[in-house]
Amino acid sequence: MLDKIKTASVPEKFSQDFVAEKLLMKGGTPRSIIPFIKKMGLVATDGTPTERYKEFRNPAKSGTAIASAMRELYEQLFEMNEYIHDTNLNLLKGLIVEATGAEQNSTVVSKTLSTFQALRKIADFDFFSEEEIEVSAEAADSASTYAMPQIHSQRSGNNGGEGINLSYTINLNLPTTTDIEVFNAIFKSLKQHLIQE
Numbered sequence: 603m604l605d606k607i608k609t610a611s612v613p614e615k616f617s618q619d620f621v622a623e624k625l626l627m628k629g630g631t632p633r634s635i636i637p638f639i640k641k642m643g644l645v646a647t648d649g650t651p652t653e654r655y656k657e658f659r660n661p662a663k664s665g666t667a668i669a670s671a672m673r674e675l676y677e678q679l680f681e682m683n684e685y686i687h688d689t690n691l692n693l694l695k696g697l698i699v700e701a702t703g704a705e706q707n708s709t710v711v712s713k714t715l716s717t718f719q720a721l722r723k724i725a726d727f728d729f730f731s732e733e734e735i736e737v738s739a740e741a742a743d744s745a746s747t748y749a750m751p752q753i754h755s756q757r758s759g760n761n762g763g764e765g766i767n768l769s770y771t772i773n774l775n776l777p778t779t780t781d782i783e784v785f786n787a788i789f790k791s792l793k794q795h796l797i798q799e
Contacts, residue, residue: 603621603632603635603670604626605726606625606626606627607625607658607659608646608659608664608723611623612651612656612659613651614650615648615649615650615663616636616639616645616649616650616651617649621636632653638717641675642668642671642674642675643670643671648752654667654670659728664726665725666725668725668726669687670723671721672687672718672721672722672725674778676718679698680753682697682700682701687722687725688727689734690713691719692716694715694719695711698711698714698715698718702714727740757759
């Protein structure tokens, strides 16, 4: 279905009729995949194709669109191991068993494993590594530019006083997006509201 989505035009609604008539996939199995396509964030709950759907159809962004979808769809697995997409089959299966609570030979585990495997073959996670490096570098620049001032305590009998160095850490959960303006807006807001010279 994902291969066919790339070649077909973008529909107004991603419906069973579209799957049957335009993607030429008929029967129960293709219909059962539609809810999964929605969970991947390719299609909204009302059947409207999302921006991710359009990005997926773009050969230059297809892999990153799938990687973004996987990070949301398998959020629990990525929380357990942020490099789950690079792990071997046994470790991946073990984490799926742990996350689902299902038996190792259950249908839930086997279908989750096979779906994850199929998706990671076409996903491009390299983009996220570069993005994280850029964001970390920008955050480090901001931190060095806007350092907290020293606060000196005044103690009686101590002419010089002792310096108290304070620092703080801000952890950001950044949205999954390829739009650099989103990150620019986040750091601009930080500069205006949280960080004072």
